[in-house]
């Protein structure tokens with residue numbers, strides 16, 4: 072008879088409790104699919120006496136996650152505490168060094184210490200799995216690392232922070248300002264304890280850095296991600312973008328260019344009719360383009376108890392079945408250090424500005440753009456009651472450098488009444 076696979080779970084919050092519940096209510100299915108029982112030996116969290124809505128009295132308790140990670144009766148350490156450093160990293164390292172397999176949902180830890188931990192897992196011949204770390208319930212790590220392993224990946228992009236997509240789509244549907252929806256999302260508990268991780272684009276950038284490593288065979292380079300959050304997005308931009316056939320998304324894009332690896336996480340305009348443009352609420356979407364497969368689109372819940380626990384359980388099942396894969400798709404030592412692309416590939420841009428409504432104002436803006444080598448594709452001026460004329464311009468493809476040159480020159484014309492807003496339009 073086969074031996075059970077014994078778990079030690081550190082972290083009994085949203086995800087940890089979801090995993091405990093799944094181990095219980097899917098026990099028979101898991102046993103059939105894995106060919107062995109999945110059992111929980113021990114658990115750990117910050118506070119022992121807390122009602123977690125699930126009975127954990129039959130599991131051993133450890134105050135210290137490192138002690139949990141190295142217990143003799145634990146085969147797989149399941150790290151669900153969070154945080155790039157501290158107990159999560161210490162316990163993960165201890166588990167690998169003690170010969171345990173590790174499953175984690177911790178994108179912050181992998182984005183910062185992915186290379187080190189991958190090396191440690193390999194040295195110890197153990198698995199380090201992290202499906203839940205990117206896009207919650209969407210099996211994107213499996214898709215990239217396994218199903219698409221025969222492809223050269225050309226581009227990975229997506230909406231990978233549900234909270235930001237909720238805020239942006241709610242602003243549009245309810246006609247509310249960023250500040251109003253931010254407060255609402257915070258009150259509903261949709262935002263991380265430090266909301267800047269969500270709205271500042273950092274959480275999504277962690278996820279993008281992990282996907283890049285897997286997609287391009289490079290070392291995880293979180294510091295190489297250009298990050299801009301959604302705080303700059305105004306309700307006017309959402310309305311104007313919609314008027315011109317676009318929607319604004321916090322979009323992550325990673326691609327290998329002739330100039331190096333480009334990784335960007337920033338609010339962008341995407342065509343409203345595209346799959347990304349139609350994404351509503353807290354849902355996530357990852358778009359992968361491969362040499363032979365073409366484009367594939369994965370969509371689903373990026374967070375929450377059930378979807379995230381589902382991804383963690385998928386990893387646990389693979390370990391129970393004996394599947395062993397390199398952490399980032401190839402041996403850690405062979406992951407390349409890609410040069411960072413100094414500038415993003417050219418793209419059209421959306422520009423919103425307010426101009427003094429006087430003769431020659433628009434001509435000055437057109438001249439500034441022309442001088443920077445930027446061609447205007449579409450332009451609109453809206454009706455207005457005061458001296459400030461709202462003007463929208465969509466450019467032909469240009470570089471961010473040329474655009475920055477034009478933006479600086481616009482300030483000097485004396486016709487713009489406030490700093491123009493510039494958002495990239497991504498072809499998806």
Ligand SMILES: NC(=O)C1=CN([C@@H]2O[C@H](COP(=O)(O)OP(=O)(O)OC[C@H]3O[C@@H](n4cnc5c(N)ncnc54)[C@H](OP(=O)(O)O)[C@@H]3O)[C@@H](O)[C@H]2O)C=CC1
Nearest residue numbers: 082083084085086116117118151152153158176177374375
């Ligand atoms: N929530 C989600 O939808 C998703 C989460 N993730 C990731 O999953 C991980 C867990 O997230 P989530 O469940 O939401 O987090 P929670 O904040 O809900 O839970 C964190 C758990 O970790 C425990 N914990 C925190 N610090 C320590 C410590 N020093 N020692 C022992 N235990 C500790 C907490 O204990 P106590 O309960 O006693 O305070 C709590 O049980 C994170 O890495 C997160 O980024 C990934 C995808 C989606």
Ligand SMILES: N[C@@H](CCO)C(=O)O
Nearest residue numbers: 231232233234373374
């Ligand atoms: N804060 C994250 C949770 C899942 O990683 C989000 O909103 O998508």
